[in-house]
Amino acid sequence: MHCDVNTMNTPATIRASQADVNLRLTAEEKIGLLRQMLRIRRFELAALKHYQAGIHMGGFLHLCTGQESVAVATVSLCGENDHIVAGYRTHGQALAVGMTMNECMAELFGKATGCSKGKGGSMHFFAPDKNYWGGHGIVAGQTPLGLGLAFALKYRSAKGCCLCFLGDGAINQGVYHESLNMAALWNLPVVYIIENNHYSMGTSIERSSAFKECLAARAEAYGIDWDRFSGEDIYEVRARTWAAMERARNELRPTVLQIDTYRYYGHSVADANAKKYRSPKEIEEYRRQHDPLMLWQRRLSEEGVVNDEQVEAFDAEAKTEAAEAVRFAETSPLPEPEDIFRDVYYEVDRQTQAGRAGTFFFND
Amino acid sequence: MAAITYRKALNDALAEELAHDENVVIIGEEVAEYNGAYKVTEGLWKRFGDKRVLDTPISEAAFVGLGVGASMLGIRPVIELMFWSFAFVAYDQIVNNAGCIRYMSGGLVNLPLVIRGPANAGTNVGATHSHMPESILASNPGVKVVCPATAYDAKGLMKTAIRDNDPVFVMENTLLYGETWEVPEEEYLIPLGVADVKREGSDLSLIAHGRAVITSLQAADILAREHNIDAEVVDLRSIRPLDEEAILQSVRKTHRAVLVDENKPFCAVSAQIATTIQGKAFDDLDAPVMRVCSLDTPAIYSPPLEKLQLPTLERVVEKALSIA
Ligand SMILES: Cc1ncc(C[n+]2csc(CCOP(=O)(O)OP(=O)(O)O)c2C)c(N)n1
Ligand SMILES: [Mg+2]
Numbered sequence: 001m002h003c004d005v006n007t008m009n010t011p012a013t014i015r016a017s018q019a020d021v022n023l024r025l026t027a028e029e030k031i032g033l034l035r036q037m038l039r040i041r042r043f044e045l046a047a048l049k050h051y052q053a054g055i056h057m058g059g060f061l062h063l064c065t066g067q068e069s070v071a072v073a074t075v076s077l078c079g080e081n082d083h084i085v086a087g088y089r090t091h092g093q094a095l096a097v098g099m100t101m102n103e104c105m106a107e108l109f110g111k112a113t114g115c116s117k118g119k120g121g122s123m124h125f126f127a128p129d130k131n132y133w134g135g136h137g138i139v140a141g142q143t144p145l146g147l148g149l150a151f152a153l154k155y156r157s158a159k160g161c162c163l164c165f166l167g168d169g170a171i172n173q174g175v176y177h178e179s180l181n182m183a184a185l186w187n188l189p190v191v192y193i194i195e196n197n198h199y200s201m202g203t204s205i206e207r208s209s210a211f212k213e214c215l216a217a218r219a220e221a222y223g224i225d226w227d228r229f230s231g232e233d234i235y236e237v238r239a240r241t242w243a244a245m246e247r248a249r250n251e252l253r254p255t256v257l258q259i260d261t262y263r264y265y266g267h268s269v270a271d272a273n274a275k276k277y278r279s280p281k282e283i284e285e286y287r288r289q290h291d292p293l294m295l296w297q298r299r300l301s302e303e304g305v306v307n308d309e310q311v312e313a314f315d316a317e318a319k320t321e322a323a324e325a326v327r328f329a330e331t332s333p334l335p336e337p338e339d340i341f342r343d344v345y346y347e348v349d350r351q352t353q354a355g356r357a358g359t360f361f362f363n364d
Numbered sequence: 365m366a367a368i369t370y371r372k373a374l375n376d377a378l379a380e381e382l383a384h385d386e387n388v389v390i391i392g393e394e395v396a397e398y399n400g401a402y403k404v405t406e407g408l409w410k411r412f413g414d415k416r417v418l419d420t421p422i423s424e425a426a427f428v429g430l431g432v433g434a435s436m437l438g439i440r441p442v443i444e445l446m447f448w449s450f451a452f453v454a455y456d457q458i459v460n461n462a463g464c465i466r467y468m469s470g471g472l473v474n475l476p477l478v479i480r481g482p483a484n485a486g487t488n489v490g491a492t493h494s495h496m497p498e499s500i501l502a503s504n505p506g507v508k509v510v511c512p513a514t515a516y517d518a519k520g521l522m523k524t525a526i527r528d529n530d531p532v533f534v535m536e537n538t539l540l541y542g543e544t545w546e547v548p549e550e551e552y553l554i555p556l557g558v559a560d561v562k563r564e565g566s567d568l569s570l571i572a573h574g575r576a577v578i579t580s581l582q583a584a585d586i587l588a589r590e591h592n593i594d595a596e597v598v599d600l601r602s603i604r605p606l607d608e609e610a611i612l613q614s615v616r617k618t619h620r621a622v623l624v625d626e627n628k629p630f631c632a633v634s635a636q637i638a639t640t641i642q643g644k645a646f647d648d649l650d651a652p653v654m655r656v657c658s659l660d661t662p663a664i665y666s667p668p669l670e671k672l673q674l675p676t677l678e679r680v681v682e683k684a685l686s687i688a
Contacts, residue, residue, distance in 0.1 A: 056667070057488075057667070058487065058488025058489075058665070058667035058670075059487060059488035059489040059490060059493075059665065059667075060489055107665075110488070110665055110666030110667050110668065110669065111666070116665075118664070118665060118666035118669065119491075119664050119665055119666065120490055120491075120665055121488060121489070121490045121665030121666075122490075123489075123490055123492070123493075124490050124491075124492070124665070136492070137489075137490055137492035137493055138449075138450065138452075138453065138492050139422045140422070141453075141492075169421065169422045170422060172421035172422050172423045173422060173423060173424075173425075173453065174423065174425050174426065175453075200421075200422055201393070201394050201398065201401070202394055202397065202398035203393075203394065203397075203398070203419060203421075207397075207419065208421040208422070209421065272403075273398055273399075277397070277398065334666060334668055334669065335664070335666055335669055337669065337672055339669075340659055340661055340664055340669060340672070340673060341659075341660075341661055344661050344662065361660045361661070362628075362629040362630045362660050363629065363657075363659060363660050364629060364654065364655045364656055364657055364679075364683065
């Protein structure tokens with residue numbers, strides 16, 4: 001697969017940097033975006049190391065390494081009435097909305113101090129207090145949830161929108177198409193963001209999807225606006241996602257965005273074929289030429305916003321924070337066996353009247 | 365006899381049936397070029413080609429339904445679900461179409477279809493990926509459900525499932541894929557609806573299916589060694605059709621039954637077995653029928669805790685001792 005992605009200083013990226021939403025960014029905010037990306041990368045590298053050690057973590061670990069800019073740039077546009085729901089490759093969004101490394105790492109370690117008290121694992125992070133509604137393991141299962149969050153916003157006349165993330169492979173689930181139809185029919189403020197990393201597990205988009213122009217263009221059949229752009233440039237992602245969010249907030253119209261990006265690691269850490277269905281050369285090329293952290297860093301130093309020493313310091317800080325999160329996770333307690341039965345029913349947890357009538361659990 | 369893995373046994377069964385009948389086709393996510401998410405279909409695409417082994421998009425409702433439709437014209441699709449947990453995305457196709465069409469057509473339409481894949485918890489993949497739908501699917505007359513516990517059973521049941529003329533759902537287990545058992549070189553088939561006594565005993569019956577059979581065998585060892593109790597282990601192998609006679613025979617001999625079941629207890633496979641025993645062998649019982657199921661909540665992620673959620677060896681032994 002060739003990389004038809006913009007490099008720096010093409011007319012498009014210069015235009016994007018001059019978009020209002022980017023001109024408004026202070027130097028500090030720009031640095032903040034860089035630090036967020038560094039944090040996500042360091043968090044995932046630490047998680048990877050401990051997953052491979054094979055002691056505390058189980059199940060799957062889907063890394064978004066290489067895709068950080070998409071989460072960071074889009075989430076940076078969210079206000080108090082904007083909501084987020086995503087798939088299982090979700091560490092980036094989770095940290096971007098402000099979840100702490102500690103609670104995320106502890107979740108991976110299955111600890112009681114994890115964001116889901118050790119009940120959800122890597123694919124199932126949640127932080128409703130940060131308008132972040134998960135973390136969903138079933139491919140495209142979150143797409144109607146995005147519709148529902150948008151419905152609730154509209155119902156309450158809240159001027160906001162829902163960003164619903166999905167993968168390039170998820171667009172082939174029926175429920176996504178049902179959701180698009182209803183989003184258009186009911187004028188719901190939802191922005192579907194297809195994070196196109198070119199593969200669903202070992203299947204390239206060409207082998208999984210029939211499309212004319214691009215994946216997002218299917219929206220046209222529903223009369224939904226769509227856009228496609230590269231995820232490697234923060235300015236571009238912010239400018240074009242902002243347009244979709246404003247359309248949702250102000251006109252109650254959905255949008256489908258396709259943001260092209262790339263994952264460096266396998267589908268999950270257990271992906272035995274990670275370097276078979278794509279060439280090591282392809283991976284190297286992305287890492288060397290299209291790495292969103294490197295590109296943003298370069299841009300900010302061109303703008304005179306940061307210098308290399310500062311970036312090194314930020315990176316060291318992120319690394320330390322990740323190491324501390326690992327320590328926090330390691331030393332945190334496991335859930336108690338009784339906790340297995342908590343959080344199943346609201347009414348039972350609170351022992352309301354409804355929670356006391358009838359048998360809820362059928363143990364031997 | 366050579367010792368091969370459960371995975372290889374399934375792989376051999378698929379290869380043999382692909383070679384045996386040109387109408388057999390394998391369809392599913394990552395089954396061809398990737399060699400299967402769990403490598404069950406390894407090498408099949410290379411050997412049998414694009415026509416016989418097909419990768420799909422992530423569209424379970426479509427490709428399961430496609431399998432049902434193709435089976436109407438005599439194709440014998442073997443549909444892989446990467447996890448049986450994803451069956452819910454295709455539930456209408458499985459329950460309404462695979463399950464009811466033959467009946468609604470007055471027997472005019474036959475559906476020789478297999479759906480297969482792992483259906484187990486215990487690997488810390490979270491609640492969405494840890495469903496064991498054998499009880500809810502077996503509650504639909506019109507479909508068949510088998511849950512092999514060993515490589516030998518996996519191969520024999522898979523081959524029979526593919527040759528069967530009704531929809532058969534084969535539920536495998538990722539925790540067993542790498543385990544090895546003796547499997548004969550020569551061809552064999554295992555009929556559906558025939559249980560297997562995996563260990564003879566006279567004091568108590570442990571009745572189980574899938575990986576719970578392995579847990580039961582280990583429990584039987586402990587009961588014999590440490591408690592001088594001679595437990596029999598009955599492996600149901602097939603959930604529907606169900607070998608009621610084998611269950612009753614064992615209970616008539618031992619007069620005590622502990623049902624070991626990785627399902628959640630409510631309307632589990634073991635609930636059906638319990639009703640069979642109390643209805644048909646009540647007078648033979650010297651103790652109430654007991655069950656050891658998974659703890660009754662969605663699957664917890666936390667690895668040490670999920671271990672406790674499945675029927676543990678300790679719980680099985682303890683339950684057996686409570687009625688022995
Ligand atoms: C309904 C369902 N089918 C299959 C899977 C297994 N699965 C998990 S992720 C995945 C690939 C998804 O690819 P894509 O949508 O491109 O997202 P990416 O992993 O690239 O972020 C598959 C097949 C699943 N979780 N849910
Ligand atoms: Mg993808």
